[in-house]
Amino acid sequence: MKVFKVSSVELDAMMQEWSKVHRVYAPVLAKQPATSSDCAPGWRRVDGGSALTLSTGPTPASVKSFFFPQPETLLTYTLENNHPDKGLMREPAKSKKMQVVVGVRPCDARSVLLNNLPYQEDPFFQANRQRTALVGFTCEQTLSTCFCSQMGGSPFGSEGLDLAFSRTQDGFIVEVGTAKGEVLMAGLDLAPAEESEISALASRRSTGGKADATELDTLKGSELGRLYDAPMWKSLGESCINCGACTFICPTCYCFDIQDEVVRGQGRRIRYWDSCMFPLYSLHTSGHNPRGQKVQRTRNRFLHKLKYFPDRFGPFSCVGCGRCVQDCPVNIDIREVMSDLLAVE
């Protein structure tokens, strides 16, 4: 793998260069208006000027919206009377414009790889993945809500990143992880990183937070019925207000609803983020609801992440970014849920 030295000034210059040919995005740290023209909420378009600033811990908004935009138009059609194509569905052209997301944390980079498992055969997700480059920054500091190592990641991880920047004493070293990363580095005149800097990063990787990933792995072997019937769900379900906040801010919650919308005879079929916290999610037309009680919905979200997803795909559907821990209005903490599950007899 190629590793280069980059100063903060050079990093700014690189972003300016990229923004001449690509759409470049950086995280917004302050409160932004809810509407955004072409960016994902929580991200701003970089087009000259402002330097990159990052907060400690995960970016306020996850990278989910670059791969799984909300909403996403699946099909369009006309309902104009007497139009020969009335009711005929058309696939909208998929954007091929390269987007470069700068400031991604290792947890979010892993989330894209995890979401790619269920979305392996989804043409929209794959097209977005094709055209998106992730430029990440490893975490020399973490928050008290961070637990990526417990989920099999690392604050110094480069998995899923096209370019991975890590701090050194006088700037950064950048690892070029993929062909997309090579494209971004093409034509830049940068010095190779020094051996000492590369080995310093390697040693931080090997010592920095190798937590209890193996302990959590025992959940994968636990019998479903035991976890499902555990008494812990009752009290957790009582606290949870089913607001769905955790599901929307979660980088690895990926479920969606599909709806038709028609404005003045022009229709589109869109998909948008849904949440298994809502009763409508599972409601049958007959009125029967398989998860009609809120405890059932709370349990579904956690077991999906910690049991159902691993049963199907292998890894847990959680990267330990801790956003849900930070933002849950009733202070539910997935780390406590995990240790309660590990303690289930």
Added chain:
Amino acid sequence: MISYMPYPVRIDDIVVETEDGNQKTFKLVFEQEAHRKAWHHVPGQFAMLSLAGQGEIPIGIASSPTEEGHLLFTVNRAGKVTTALHQMNIGDRMGVRGPLGNGFPVNKEMNGKNIVIIAGGFAVTTLRATLISLLARRQDYGKITFIYGARTPGMLLYRDELKQWAQREDIDLHVTIDREAPGWDGLVGFVPTIAGEVAPSAENSVALICGPPIMIKFTMPPLEKIGWTDDQVYLSLENRMKCGEGVCCHCNVGPTLVCKDGPVFTRSQVKQLPIEY
């Protein structure tokens, strides 16, 4: 790659099946020959019926793959999309996306076996598709028993075909209604009772049961009494669905996705799942 694009189809015929007018069978023909050729399904699979401006709904395919050139869907008027569909006319355009799901193992575990089909109410649709498929390869199966019950004679679907099947020597047909009704000289009684009386021995047999949960629940004990096991019994589950392709997560029953892993499961498989269906 999966596709969210339905095949464009035209409504070629509409049959009102039941006396309450709530069940209609839609005969759909593909607008494009290439789509007709690309379509291959097995009985027990479903498809998304797509109405521009309304949405999509998962409906079991009522026609057999042996009925070439068209598809049949019997639809109960219940919600937004089905109500809009019931208002549509012959010649109108709509869409079909699929086929989706696994279907009954007509070419696998069912081969060479005695087949017992037990249907209640309008859950008979995919079982109609199955019976017609079995009859097209009649020599590949043993005895075929078809038990079908509805509330009243006027609530039975496919009444013309039931009459034809009744004439055949190679189907053991039992059609029943819940209570005595004027003009009805057939069986009277609930499906579980009839099943207990007419079901053959469990040896070398497979049962397919579709109906209201309460019917399935009460049909099992009489079968178990004569030696049937859960591995021999196939059920079809339903859940709210959006994508039908195993991505959107809506239809999950614990770790299982009804759209992708089902909708057909053995009763043993269903018993392993949390009751979230």
